[in-house]
Amino acid sequence: MAERIIGLENASRTLAASVRVLHKVELELRAGESLAIVGRSGSGKSTLLSCLGLLAPFDRGTSYHLDDTEVMRLSESAAARLRATSIGFVLQNSGLVAHLSALENVELPLMHSSRDGFRGIRRRALEQLDQLGIGHLARRRPVQVSGGERQRIAIARALVIGPRLILADEPTGALDEQTGALVLDLMLDLVHRTNAAMIVVTHDSEVASRADRTLHVSDGHLHEPERRTR
Template sequence: MLRLNGIRKSFDGPKGERVDVLRDVSLHIHAGTTAAILGRSGSGKSTLLAILGLLDSPDSGTYHIDGQEVSGLSDVALARLRSTHLGFVYQRFFLLPHLSAYENVETALQHGIPVPRRRRRSLVLESLDQVGLADRTTHRPRQLSGGEQQRVAIARALVRTPAVVLADEPTGALDENTSEQVITLLLTAAKARGATTVMVTHDPEVAMRTDRTLHLVEGAWARD
């Protein structure tokens, strides 16, 4: 499903020097599996997730999603691929405060290739029901707990039934008990929809819940 080969990425440092963030990173993740990327702050894991999510591009190397090379695609084509193939879950939820749970999930159906209005309602309600929030559709984020807000974010990520779910520290803003509930729900719901799941985390306990754990150290995979 996801194949990276020889990915390199660098940025300008504070003194104008080039700082290597990713150094010859290759990765192959099979469809329907789950993987966690562990690493300290500054290891390059967030940059790698941004490349996987088509939010950034590498300096060199190749990236294929479901067999399609993405490096030559236009911005419009990348946005379309992102909206149809990828779902995102973030640490800080990124829910719109003035919208209800239903409306926040619906936003995922209004971009890229918009879903007709007559189809949206059933998709949104099904997604919210899957994360146990069928009775919270009209609640706004301030009326929900942190765990409930993250469940809305998961419903939003899954509403299009994406091929890949990318999660950036999905339990980082939650307490231990809520984290356990949310990570179980995320992995179970994604697997039920046949999605490949890749998450970045600093928590080894969370990483142990996935099929595969990878360690990123100073922009390269740690050697066993």
């Protein structure tokens, strides 16, 4: 069996107002695997992704292994380092830096993780934009492109580090069917080529059906999949 990338046990997330969004969630994800997460609006999908992406903490008592690292034991700075080098996050609201160009936004994560010099970083960022069909927009700022183009810049920024784990919150929500399919192909191809793992939150059954399996979030729980063969 492929090596495990995510091992999550007894995971809960309680917000300040003691609203329990996630309760005793278990999840295992292996190298090369893609998972779709579906569920009603407000059910906790983005919350789960944020915690898996080390943008927010799970409650104490949670065990979260990313590869062999117990993430819950990491200091804040060690967690930030792990996030920068291993996790490609496509946020639901693109999260691009408004005053930087598309190219600079995609270069940003490489500044933390790459040993390439400036030229190497620029080349990789440009290649990534090209792959997503938006190389010609490299100089534009996020407000100067369309919603779907902005979404693709955010995807380029997530993929450019060659992440171990890709977390994508509605990555194709603003894209037409054809572009969405292309972008998803690219992400799945990266997962298989680099033996990474991917979790996609989606309301689109077409997108969900492309993943190896699907889980449902409701009442704070992740429901067991009907497992499909590839």
